[in-house]
Amino acid sequence: MKQEMNLNRRKALKTGGGLGLLGLLGAVGLLGPGLARAEWKKDAFEAKTLDEALAALGVIAPENSAAIHLSVPEIAENGAVVPVTVASSLSRIEQISILVDKNPNLLAAHFVFPEGTQGFVTTRVKMGQTAMVIALVKAEGKFYRVSKEVKVTAGGCGG
């Protein structure tokens, strides 16, 4: 009986702790009602294959498009810092995701563009080895995909 009570106490503490963290985020406004849809895409970020990542991102039949420019270095001497730029002349870009096909978790970053924000983003990613960098773009409800290989001479995920 006593043991059972203790277990319940543990459960209560766990639940309470979780709520505390949510409460904190809520207070900062990051998890306000407007952001509920932008909750961290755990499934997508933990995907270990391209198919899993595409499914988790809700990507349907991405097409190649010459209107998307993926700019990456041909050779990256330092895999820990590989600059990636995605730019597109397509109208009304809604989302851009950046993936690296040979990383343990493929999805590196995901961006949502409200109206008025241009279909352009630059960031830097880590690459464990020579791999394809993939840009997924959602524009007017349709998905597009472009990829380019980056040769990595020193990996960015080791110790």
Add this chain to the structure above:
Amino acid sequence: MGGPMKIRASIMDGVTEVKVLMQHEMETGLRKDSEGKLVPMWIITELKAQHKGKTVLEGQFGPAVSKNPYLVFRFKGAAKGDKVSFTWADNRGDTRSDEAEIS
């Protein structure tokens, strides 16, 4: 609270370009320390940029974004002297907001 961000925002032909440099370890959770133990994942997971109360960019990071993340984006509808704010939150519940004036 994380260290301050560097934010530069400048407007040209009606398009504001915002460059943000965040300070964060972005620990992948896959690396082992000198004793062979996994170093727990510690990354920025969510980010948001706002101009006059309107969200101009939302984003999410995974562990593959480089340490001290750098980001550039462009939006329309701002004027010189307006402020752009940027906020991030990490998986430990830490968060940081900074703002910059558009030049």
